[in-house]
Amino acid sequence: MNKVTTLYAILLLSLIGLPTSYAQNIQRVRIDFQSPSGYLRPLLLAFTPDNAASDGMDYGYDALCPDDLPEDLNWMINNQRYVIQGVGEFSENKSYPFGMFLENSGNIEISLNSLENFENPINVYIYDALSNSFQRINDSGFSLNINNGDYLNRFFITFQNSNPPAGANNALSIVDNSIDKLIIKSILNTKEILITTKNSLKINKVEILDILGKKVSNI
Numbered sequence: 755m756n757k758v759t760t761l762y763a764i765l766l767l768s769l770i771g772l773p774t775s776y777a778q779n780i781q782r783v784r785i786d787f788q789s790p791s792g793y794l795r796p797l798l799l800a801f802t803p804d805n806a807a808s809d810g811m812d813y814g815y816d817a818l819c820p821d822d823l824p825e826d827l828n829w830m831i832n833n834q835r836y837v838i839q840g841v842g843e844f845s846e847n848k849s850y851p852f853g854m855f856l857e858n859s860g861n862i863e864i865s866l867n868s869l870e871n872f873e874n875p876i877n878v879y880i881y882d883a884l885s886n887s888f889q890r891i892n893d894s895g896f897s898l899n900i901n902n903g904d905y906l907n908r909f910f911i912t913f914q915n916s917n918p919p920a921g922a923n924n925a926l927s928i929v930d931n932s933i934d935k936l937i938i939k940s941i942l943n944t945k946e947i948l949i950t951t952k953n954s955l956k957i958n959k960v961e962i963l964d965i966l967g968k969k970v971s972n973i
Contacts, residue, residue, distance in 0.1 A: 779803050781844050783878060784867035785911070786895075789825035790860025790902075796867065797829060799850060799911065800840045807840035809850075815840025824857035827864065830906065844872075849881065849912040849919035854905040864909070865895030881910040883922035888915035903970070 781801040788794055800807070800815065807815040811831050817838035819828050828835035830853040839850065854862070866878050879888040880896040889896045910919045937950040951957060962970040 779871065780840075781872050782868075782870040783911070784870070786863075786865045786867045787827035788863040788865070788895075789823075789827075790856065790858045790862060790900075791825055793823050793825050795823070795827050795837070797827065798838045799829070800838065801842070801844040802840060803843055805842035807842060809841055809848075812840055826855045827862075828853050828855075844876075844913075846876065846913040847917075849910045849921070851907055851919070851921055852905075852909040852911065854900075854909060856900065856902045856905075859900065859902045861897060861899050863895045863897045864891065866891045876913055877915070879912045879915050881912050881919055881922065883908045883910070883918070886918060888912065890915070 781803070783799040783801075785797040785799070786794060787797065802815070806812075809831075811834070815838075816831060816836050819826070819835040819837050826835075828837060829839040830836070830851045831839060835853055835855075841848070841850070852864075856862070864880050869876065869878075877890055878892055879890050881888050882896075882898075907921055910922060912919060938947065947962075949957065949960065
């Protein structure tokens with residue numbers, strides 16, 4: 755069994771433990787991701803009509819990413835990577851973030867594989883926080899030529915194209931009430947960054963992003 759077949763098997767087995775009648779009521783959005791090197795990642799977003807699952811991590815409804823591909827797209831829940839995300843009742847106002855991880859630069863595509871158990875048609879969009887744009891993927895996929903790197907809070911799945919996802923508002927900018935307590939200097943000769951704090955401000959983590967929203971480094 756090859757890797758792609760194995761991944762599809764994981765998606766199918768994820769609902770085996772649920773009663774047949776209940777599983778038939780779950781609304782499913784199946785997404786395919788094609789990476790620059792040709793890796794295919796199927797993803798599943800499942801809506802539970804009785805709100806049995808949440809937007810957070812739910813045992814029995816969410817499945818962690820089972821392998822470490824050099825190029826991948828995952829659902830992000832509490833900074834962890836998932837291939838299946840079970841959530842509550844469907845709402846067109848909901849949105850869910852992707853994490854895109856690319857070892858190589860090139861063309862990517864995010865496409866809609868299928869919709870299951872929706873009584874009425876729904877629209878599915880990919881939102882790009884960098885361009886502040888939506889693209890409907892019901893008929894054709896979202897394609898982009900992109901540099902290698904890790905992309906968090908840049909790409910989202912949405913079901914309307916009027917309001918950007920809340921999590922994307924600060925995706926590519928720094929908004930921090932404590933920023934006036936920091937002095938940040940770049941030392942060009944040594945390619946170092948000097949951060950000086952005031953009032954005993956504690957820094958737990960520093961992430962450096964380029965203007966495309968790609969993670970450059972962790973400190």
